[in-house]
Amino acid sequence: MQHPVTAPPVPERVRTLAALAAPTHVSVAGSGIPASAARGGVDATGRPVLLVGPAEVLHGLPPETLVTVDLTAVRAYGGVERPRGLLKVRGWTQPVPAAEARATAVAIAERCPDEDLFAVVEGGGPELVRVDVCQVVYLTGGESGVLDAEDYLAATPDPLLGAAERMVRHVNEAHRDRLAGTVARLTGEPVGDAWLWELDRYGATVRMGEDGLVRVPWPALAATPAALERALACLLCPS
Known part of the structure; x- marks a missing residue:
C-alpha cells in the first residue's frame, strides 16, 4: 500500500496561508523610505492588495514600483493570536482598475474587514494598489524557502x-x-x-x-x- 502524502505541496500550503493572511508592512525597494504599516488583503489570485490613502507610503509613487509586502497568517487560541506563517511578497505595484475596484474591495472585506474598503465600494476613500508578484519568501513553523511567481500563482489554496x-x-x-x-x-x-x-x-x-x-x-x-x-x-x- 502506498504511504499517504502527509502534507500539502508547498505552493498550495503557501497559497492557503496567503488566502488567510493580512498585510502588516510594506517597504519600497532601493529607497530610503522605512517600512511602514500596511492595510488591505489578498485577492483570489494570491496578489496582495493594499489600501493606499494620502498618508500611506505608496501614495504618489508611480506604478511598477518594486515593493515587498509582509503578509501574516495567525491562529487565535487561548485568547491570543499566534503567527502561523509569514510571507514576504516581492513585486511591482499596479493600480486596481476602476472597473475592478468594487469587486476587489468586497472580496478582501470578507477576510480583512476595514471601513475604508466600504468607502472604496461607494466610490471614494483610499485607492487600491495590488502587487504583481515576482517571488514569495515563506517562513512557517520550522520551514522556510522561496517560491517564484510562476509556482506561486499556478497553485491554489486548499479547496476545502x-x-x-x-x-x-x-x-x-x-x-x-x-x-x-x-x-x-x-x-x-x-x-x-x-x-x-x-x-x-x-x-x-x-x-x-x-x-x-x-x-x-x-x-x-x-x-x-x-x-x-x-x-x-x-x-x-x-x-
Missing part, C-alpha cells in the same frame, strides 16, 4: 479551506479534551494543552503548548468537506 477553518474553530471551542486524548494516545505521553492548528485535505496538525506540533495524515485524501469531517471525527473519536 472554508470548511476546514469552520471545523478548526469548532474543535478548539468545544472538543479540545478529545484532541488532547488523541495526541496522548499517538505520542504515548500526557498532553496538557492541545489545539487544532491546521486542517486540510491531507491531514491535521495539532499544536501542544507553545512549540510542539504533531502532524496526523489521513489514510486517504479527503476530497470533500464531508470526507474531511469524517476524517476529523475519526481522529477525535477513534474506535
